[in-house]
Amino acid sequence: MRSEEPRRGADHNVMREVNRSLVLALVKEGGPVSRASIARSTTLAKPTVSAIVDELIAEGLVREIGPGSTAVSGGRPPILLEFNARSQLVAGVHIGARRTTIAIGDAAGEEVARRELPTPRDDPGEALRLVATEVRAAIAAAGLETARLAAVGAVLPGLTDFHTGVCLLAPNLGWRDVPVRETLAAELDAPVYVHNAGQAAAVAENLEGAGDRAGDLALLYAGTGLSAGILSDGRVFHGVGGTAGEIGHNAVPGNDEPCNCGKVGCLETVASGPAIVRAVHRALAAGGTSSLAVQDSFDARDVTAAARAGDRLAAAAIADVGARLGLAASWLINAYNPALVVVGGGLAAIGDLLLDPLRAAVARHALAPALRGVEIRASVLGPDAEVRGAVLLALQHSETYYRVVFRA
Numbered sequence: 001m002r003s004e005e006p007r008r009g010a011d012h013n014v015m016r017e018v019n020r021s022l023v024l025a026l027v028k029e030g031g032p033v034s035r036a037s038i039a040r041s042t043t044l045a046k047p048t049v050s051a052i053v054d055e056l057i058a059e060g061l062v063r064e065i066g067p068g069s070t071a072v073s074g075g076r077p078p079i080l081l082e083f084n085a086r087s088q089l090v091a092g093v094h095i096g097a098r099r100t101t102i103a104i105g106d107a108a109g110e111e112v113a114r115r116e117l118p119t120p121r122d123d124p125g126e127a128l129r130l131v132a133t134e135v136r137a138a139i140a141a142a143g144l145e146t147a148r149l150a151a152v153g154a155v156l157p158g159l160t161d162f163h164t165g166v167c168l169l170a171p172n173l174g175w176r177d178v179p180v181r182e183t184l185a186a187e188l189d190a191p192v193y194v195h196n197a198g199q200a201a202a203v204a205e206n207l208e209g210a211g212d213r214a215g216d217l218a219l220l221y222a223g224t225g226l227s228a229g230i231l232s233d234g235r236v237f238h239g240v241g242g243t244a245g246e247i248g249h250n251a252v253p254g255n256d257e258p259c260n261c262g263k264v265g266c267l268e269t270v271a272s273g274p275a276i277v278r279a280v281h282r283a284l285a286a287g288g289t290s291s292l293a294v295q296d297s298f299d300a301r302d303v304t305a306a307a308r309a310g311d312r313l314a315a316a317a318i319a320d321v322g323a324r325l326g327l328a329a330s331w332l333i334n335a336y337n338p339a340l341v342v343v344g345g346g347l348a349a350i351g352d353l354l355l356d357p358l359r360a361a362v363a364r365h366a367l368a369p370a371l372r373g374v375e376i377r378a379s380v381l382g383p384d385a386e387v388r389g390a391v392l393l394a395l396q397h398s399e400t401y402y403r404v405v406f407r408a
């Protein structure tokens, strides 16, 4: 519409986009449907519906599946349409500290292929090229074409800048300022969206897990480190530098533990998996007794097992970290007023030993009106949250599919 003045053109395009997503949503959720029934449900003119449907068919998003049963009017049976989810693919890549998981999803988010490999230990560029090779192989093994790849979600265990697609710092990988988006986009010839694990887990839990599509959700991602994924109306809140949610690096007064980020006294040094282990060591050094005292080395999982077997010192170390996480949750509740706080990351698996003291600390610290009605739940998706989040974020960033998949 080049001849029209810009304002009018913009309105026209918006209307066209709205009508298009209405039609697409009807085919996806109400299908198989006919053009006539779309026109009835949307109150759009039949020629408008036909034009949109032709366009969607040409793009491969919708296909004709032949005539339905005899029309009510007794005329020719209408041609039925259905959504072609396989017309476009997305790839979700979760590069974890130890394992890398790749999931290929269709345009409706359904997984069509998955593979897992040990996280490559090569230099970051080489590692990303290897991951891209695996993405292509996963698509090929499913009998599909890489050319259909519409978007890639890449999820990393560390500080990421969504806007530049750079992994700023991932101590577990030894990565600093790695251009993840640039490298993967060049390899896969598709737009790449880079998030940290907490953001991805928040999106996945919201849509498919503990979140019940609450939309306004805060996820506390507690594992080796601590971060938060903040969702507003289902979308990740990124901040101007893309680092929003890094609550683990808020300083706790009186804490002088050095942190991976280079600063001292960060919350994650006393509210994470390593913090549980340090709490046990401190209690043992202070003369406490525990079944863990005879072990040369132990991790948060061993401490959890000991606590479940009745080891009081182990249970107290977990409760201490739980209370610190509750403090973090109270900050999120006061700052963002979410409908729901989900506890995710590796520590979520500890369960009530961690969550009971966490909830008690929230009740102590959060502002009453902000806390009203807020539920605190553990992750439902467990170790699947990050890669599912990667798939869903790739879909979410392809606007058309956002409306199809994420429409309530």
Ligand SMILES: [Zn+2]
Residues within 6 Å of the ligand: 248, 249, 259, 260, 261, 262, 263, 266
């Ligand atoms: Zn820090």
